Amino acid sequence: MDNTSKLAPDASNAKTGIAKWFSLVILLMAQVGTMGDNSGLSVATASLINELGASVSDIAFANAMYPLIAGACMIAGGMLGLIWGWKRLFQVGALLLCLAEIIAAYTDNIQVFIFAARSLSGFGASFLIPAVLGLIVGIYTDTKDRAIAFGAVAAAVGVANTAAPLVFGFLIDKFDYRVAFEALAVYFGIVFVLGFALEKIEKPTVKIKFDFVGTILVSIGLLAVIIGLLKISEWGLISPLSPSFHILGISPALPLVLFGIAVLLIFLKWENQFEIKNGACLMPQSFIKTPQLRDGLYMCGMVFFVLGAYILIGITYCQ
Structure with a gap:
């Protein structure tokens, strides 16, 4: 920078x-x-x-x-x-x-x-x-x-x-x-x-090309996964809790999560190609291939997972 x-x-x-x-x-x-x-x-x-x-x-x-x-x-x-x-x-x-x-x-x-x-x-x-x-x-x-x-x-x-x-x-x-x-x-x-x-x-x-496609893909993927997980209690995991709201007889929650994961996998493929072509992307391959960076991402993810769980359970439910 x-x-x-x-x-x-x-x-x-x-x-x-x-x-x-x-x-x-x-x-x-x-x-x-x-x-x-x-x-x-x-x-x-x-x-x-x-x-x-x-x-x-x-x-x-x-x-x-x-x-x-x-x-x-x-x-x-x-x-x-x-x-x-x-x-x-x-x-x-x-x-x-x-x-x-x-x-x-x-x-x-x-x-x-x-x-x-x-x-x-x-x-x-x-x-x-x-x-x-x-x-x-x-x-x-x-x-x-x-x-x-x-x-x-x-x-x-x-x-x-x-x-x-x-x-x-x-x-x-x-x-x-x-x-x-x-x-x-x-x-x-x-x-x-x-x-x-x-x-x-x-x-x-520095002249860089903004990655519109990557931004849209990662947003859709993460949103689908999070919404699917958060709605399990409302929609059901496998059997739909609401008979009128289902996908082929099963709850929409799990298909939505799987859809989000599929979109995120497409996002990773896209980022690889975008980085090769333009030199800068949202998810550089170094984040995935470098052990130190990858471990750091895991640690950050764990910290914020615990923090988010505490905010939801420790504060929300206590109120």
């Missing part, structure tokens, strides 16, 4: 004090917001059930939608940053998250909450998070400053995951869950405006 986002001659090194770290404060605000959004949702379960008539399956779906879309589109968001520029990507992400929180605050329909608000949140995060990392590399060219900035981002993630449920819970208890989402909308609106004050960095010079 050093070769794609460079600051004009050592401008970051010439600044000191508040001027030097003001951009980092803005980036940390964005990172805290993206982490806090999903963490805060976990304590709004009772309110969503009471006011929107959500089922436990709906709550699980709402919790899954944000990380699902964010994860599926994160690398695609990074590719867009190389095409658009990191600052523009940052502001588009903040604007999408602001819009998502407004929809979440004012909708009276749980399906709109899930498929509009939570989906937009996922897309916003998939733009904002890569932009934060890209801007840090572009703004802080000194290795020591860059290490401090990345360390601050890591600390901000921990603070957000700890503080967001507390702040959300306070706003819900004191006012209403809608007020909590309104507060988040205002927060991301402020982040969007502050984006204009970020240090200017040169637009990336």
